[in-house]
Amino acid sequence: MNATASARYREGLAVRRQVLGDAHVDRAEAAATDFDRPFQELITESAWGTVWARPTWSKRERSMVTLALLAALGHDEEVAMHVRATANTGASRDDICETFLHVAIYAGVPAANRAIKIAKQVFADMDAGNSDER
Known part of the structure; x- marks a missing residue:
């Protein structure tokens, strides 16, 4: 994660780690290339930081x-x-x-x-x- 990551990305990364575990997220980040890094950032920010982080559902x-x-x-x-x-x-x-x-x-x-x-x-x-x- 770079220093310019959004707050939503940082929250998404924390939620993603809580749900999937550090080992899974570490593997996904280590495997990211220039080609798919934008996709990894998208799902971390949108799926994990926007949807999974919402407090309405457990x-x-x-x-x-x-x-x-x-x-x-x-x-x-x-x-x-x-x-x-x-x-x-x-x-x-x-x-x-x-x-x-x-x-x-x-x-x-x-x-x-x-x-x-x-x-x-x-x-x-x-x-x-x-x-x-x-």
């Missing part, structure tokens, strides 16, 4: 809504990342199950089935002590 609530949307849209890598993040947001495995039941009804059984399969693998990794993989 991180648990945002986590469940995010999982539902990602599952419905079939964004498998993001589903896995956000299932891992629930260790930091307070969303329980029961919350995730309920989220994916809603996905099944409102976005389709195949989308929920895929998300459940991903979550089960992430939980197995987490239970084995490999929570920061992928």
Whole structure:
């Protein structure tokens, strides 16, 4: 992060670290190139500093809504990342199950089935002590 970073960017980076963990954010920052650095800055400022930082919903609530949307849209890598993040947001495995039941009804059984399969693998990794993989 450079010295000219906006307050919203700095807040977004702090929230991103709270939710995804330092190791994930450090890897993303280390992997950034001149090509994708503007994108990393955009998501840090807008998604994390504007939306996730809002006080209206808890991180648990945002986590469940995010999982539902990602599952419905079939964004498998993001589903896995956000299932891992629930260790930091307070969303329980029961919350995730309920989220994916809603996905099944409102976005389709195949989308929920895929998300459940991903979550089960992430939980197995987490239970084995490999929570920061992928």
